[in-house]
Amino acid sequence: MLHVLAPSLEQCGMHVVVASGDHGNHWHLIGGVTEVPTLHEPCSNPVYQWRYVRDELVRCSAERFVLSSERCAIPDARRGVIRQLRSLRSEADIEIEVVGLVRPQWQWAESYWCQSVASGVELRRFEECEVGWFADRRLDYNELDYNQLFEPWRDNFGKVTVRPLETSQLPQGLLVRFLGLIGIHDERLFRAATRLRVRNPRLGAKDLEIRRLVGVALARHGVDPTRRASLVDRLSFTSVLREDWPFAGWTREQALAFNDLTAESNARFARDYGIDDGGVLFRDELPQDFDRRGRPASWDDLSIVEQRAVRQHVIRELDIDIGTENGRPGGNRVIRPPSGLPIRRKPIRLARWLALDLWNRGKLLVAHAWRQQ
Known part of the structure; x- marks a missing residue:
């Protein structure tokens, strides 16, 4: 969201790096260091x-x-980013300060x-990804252990400023908190940043459950995660x-169990990075009404009207039907798959297939001629 404030930040002597054609997606901002394309105006094609x-x-x-990108936290990309920034530090004679919010x-x-x-990558329902699965998988990638995440940055650039991201410490929102950490103290800018809190x-x-089902349908036809x-x-x-x-x-109960899994590493991180000498990284306690903040959804939570509208929308956009013969989602029956996907062959009555195909594509004249025959 920083790119929205770029003109105001320029007036404060701060330039927001936007070397990406999609200014709102900083995932690809520094993708070139790992052979992932970035876009740069006025170029219209991906560059590496x-x-x-x-x-x-x-x-x-x-x-x-300010150079802000999610890739700074991804292990494989992080190594390339650090290498390039070290080279830039020597080449352009600049100082680099690392700021992180956890x-x-x-x-x-x-x-x-x-x-x-x-993004169509995860295909399982949330309850199928239990606490242990999240911890084991993500700790292997050094993303849940903040000590391992920030250690390469501290080793290469010295002091690293880290602050916990908690509701009690963000009365004006995340952007205001971040701007304060990088030395921006402008009330007019703070007010603009506060208004942006609901932009993400x-x-x-x-919506999430429907996208998961679409991802499942695409995966069953061999679509790789990037294409999905x-x-x-x-x-x-x-x-x-x-x-x-x-x-x-x-x-x-599950969130508390997750906190227990990371308590030891968080305490060490809080002490080592000067957040709290007593080893307290996060102070906010889970509220008693925690379980009422929301819940997952299933296909059955959609009304009949919503189910029909969703299926028609997916057919119109992707040419696949996420409905099965018994009305349950799952992507077993395909009208016509996206370009390059194999058609799933399965017995189905020709008359029914024709009627559904003609209805979905709106070929009313063809349908009329067919009925006349």
């Missing part, structure tokens, strides 16, 4: 070079700049699942869902 980011930094006339790991895991489902909402429970992400991302169910509710995966 770090030089666009580097050139923007070198040409920058501001005294300070949140309780149970929040991270829940958000990670939602993001993975929304989580998808509703029904682009297909699922094009869908929007806002207009076909009459109502939705907030998604929440963990129960209070």
Whole structure:
């Protein structure tokens, strides 16, 4: 969201690096270091070079700049980013300060699942990914152990400023907190940042479940995760869902169990990074009404009208039907798969197939001629 405040930040002497054609998606901002394409205006095609980011930094006339990307936290990408920034530090004679905001790991895991489902990668329901699965899998990638996540940055750039991201410490929102950490204290800018707090909402429970089912349908036809992400991302169910509710995966008991798994590493992290000498990283306690903050959804939570509208929308956008013969979702019956996907052959009455195909495609004249015969 920093790119929205870029003009105001420029007036404060802070330049926001936007060497990506999609300014709101900083996932690809520094993708060139790991052979993942970035987009840079005025180029219209993907490029695989770090030089666009580097050139923007070198040409920058501001005294300070912000380079923010999710790839800074991904182990494989992080190594490349650090290597390039070290080279840039020597080449352009700049100082690099690392600032990080961390949140309780149970929040991270829940958000990670939602993001993975929304992008068509995760195919399992949340309850199928138990506490131990999240911890074992993500700790292997050094993403839930904040000591291992920040250690390479501290080893290469010295002091690292880290603060916990908790509701009690964010009265004006995340952006205001971050701006304060990087030395920006402008009330007008703070007010603008506060108004942006609702610009990045989580998808509703029904919306997430539908996207998961679409991902399952695509996976059954051999679509790889990268391709699934682009297909699922094009869908929007806002207009076909009459109502939705907030998604929440963990129960209070499960979240507390997750806290226990990371308590030891969090205590060490709090002491080593100067957050709290007593080893307390997160102070906010889980509220007693924690279990009422939301819940998952299933296909059965959708009304008949919503189910029909969702299926028609997915057929129209992707040419696949996520409904089965008994009305349950699952992607077993395909009208016509997306380009490049194999057609699933299975017995089905020709008349029924023709009627459904003609109805979905709106070929009324052809249907009329067929009936005349």
